Amino acid sequence: QLKLVESGGGLVQPGGSLRLSCAASGFTLAYYAVGWFRQAPGKEREGVSCISKTDGITYYADSVKGRFTVSRDNANNTVYLQMNNLKPEDTAVYYCAVDYVHFADPLEVLPGTGYWGQGTQVTVAS
Helix, strand or coil, X not given: CCEEEEECCEEEXXXXXXXXEEEEECCCHHHCCEEEEEECXXXXXXXXXXXXXXXXXXXXXXXXXXXXXXXXXXXXXXXXXXXXXXXXXXXXXXXXXXXXXXXXXXXXXXXXXXXXXXXXXXXXXX
């Protein structure tokens, strides 16, 4: 059974850091590009970052560029999202996904496509 599980979310103060994990089971994550997305209450889902499947090319939304870093750990079948200098506007449920169809923007996903995890809550507040 294909499964993605996100973890590492929590409550952090502004300026703090968290590292999210996206662990795969039932398939080899290294064979897929992996995207990170988030959805805040009352807002549409937005793309945060993605990493390619072969050459490790990364892509970031402008809102997180310079603060977030996506990386792979193929030995552990996991992709990470290191989030530094967190801001209250980063508060959201964060999801990872694979095998989704995207438009010209690799973070713009065709709805209803891909395999998604259940999400992990990130709350940035003092």
